[in-house]
Amino acid sequence: MDGPIILKTTHEGKVKEYFVMPEGEKHTDLGIIKLDTLKDMQPGDTISSHIGVGFTIQKPRSPDFFKHAKRTGAPMMPKDIGVIISNTGLCSTDSVLDAGTGSGILAIYLGMIAKKVVSYEIREEFVDVARKNIALANLTNVEIRNGDIVEEIGKLDEKFDIITLDTIHSAQVVPFVPDAIYPGGFLAVYSPFFEQTKEVRQAIEKTNYTEVSTIETMEREISFTERGTRPSTARVGHTGFITLARY
Numbered sequence: 150m151d152g153p154i155i156l157k158t159t160h161e162g163k164v165k166e167y168f169v170m171p172e173g174e175k176h177t178d179l180g181i182i183k184l185d186t187l188k189d190m191q192p193g194d195t196i197s198s199h200i201g202v203g204f205t206i207q208k209p210r211s212p213d214f215f216k217h218a219k220r221t222g223a224p225m226m227p228k229d230i231g232v233i234i235s236n237t238g239l240c241s242t243d244s245v246l247d248a249g250t251g252s253g254i255l256a257i258y259l260g261m262i263a264k265k266v267v268s269y270e271i272r273e274e275f276v277d278v279a280r281k282n283i284a285l286a287n288l289t290n291v292e293i294r295n296g297d298i299v300e301e302i303g304k305l306d307e308k309f310d311i312i313t314l315d316t317i318h319s320a321q322v323v324p325f326v327p328d329a330i331y332p333g334g335f336l337a338v339y340s341p342f343f344e345q346t347k348e349v350r351q352a353i354e355k356t357n358y359t360e361v362s363t364i365e366t367m368e369r370e371i372s373f374t375e376r377g378t379r380p381s382t383a384r385v386g387h388t389g390f391i392t393l394a395r396y
């Protein structure tokens with residue numbers, strides 16, 4: 150295998166996992182693992198540390214990049230990414246315009262499904278990290294561009310099936326959406342606050358959309374213990390609102 154690899158083992162009833170490249174050594178509390186040998190191995194194979202602890206090899210998928218990729222801007226949570234993917238019907242023939250890239254986590258999920266993703270990030274140092282994350286995910290269909298989406302969207306001479314926005318400037322981008330989106334395409338805007346959501350809704354109302362909705366998704370993990378089964382008391386609180394508009 151090449152590219153990043155997940156090594157997993159269960160120790161004293163707990164799953165331990167490491168996100169590694171197939172080079173050098175990994176020092177863990179369960180022994181040293183020689184990573185070079187991973188190049189000749191396949192997902193499902195087992196590699197042993199120098200003290201004989203076996204680790205199963207897995208190929209990383211999008212949720213692994215959410216967990217392990219380097220972070221800059223707060224990444225979107227998988228539950229919210231799921232809302233975007235399911236409500237827009239994102240598919241393998243779609244071109245997506247995304248901003249801001251942040252850590253590139255949403256861009257990775259989108260790139261694993263869509264034909265092409267173009268993602269704008271205003272901060273140069275974030276662009277570098279996001280490009281590395283995209284390269285790690287082995288995605289050649291995701292292009293990260295350094296720029297302010299408010300200024301850049303009006304200059305684009307291409308159209309997109311889906312536009313995803315996760316920046317404090319989303320409402321300022323909305324007026325340009327009709328010229329950048331194919332008929333029938335979806336805009337999906339993630340906003341952490343009611344105030345930003347309202348600004349986005351007001352901006353959408355001034356455009357020529359056909360359907361609009363705003364959703365908040367609550368996720369509850371169910372905990373299974375000897376005492377009983379119930380929603381976990383370790384809450385995942387509010388993350389953001391997703392506004393969807395079709396053009």
Ligand SMILES: C[S@@+](CC[C@H](N)C(=O)[O-])C[C@H]1O[C@@H](n2cnc3c(N)ncnc32)[C@H](O)[C@@H]1O
Binds near residue numbers: 224255272297299316
């Ligand atoms: C919350 S993060 C996005 C996280 C991203 N969706 C992910 O899943 O990793 C917001 C990002 O938008 C960027 N940003 C803010 N204003 C922008 C603008 N006008 N154009 C492009 N990027 C912008 C910020 O620098 C930041 O990295």
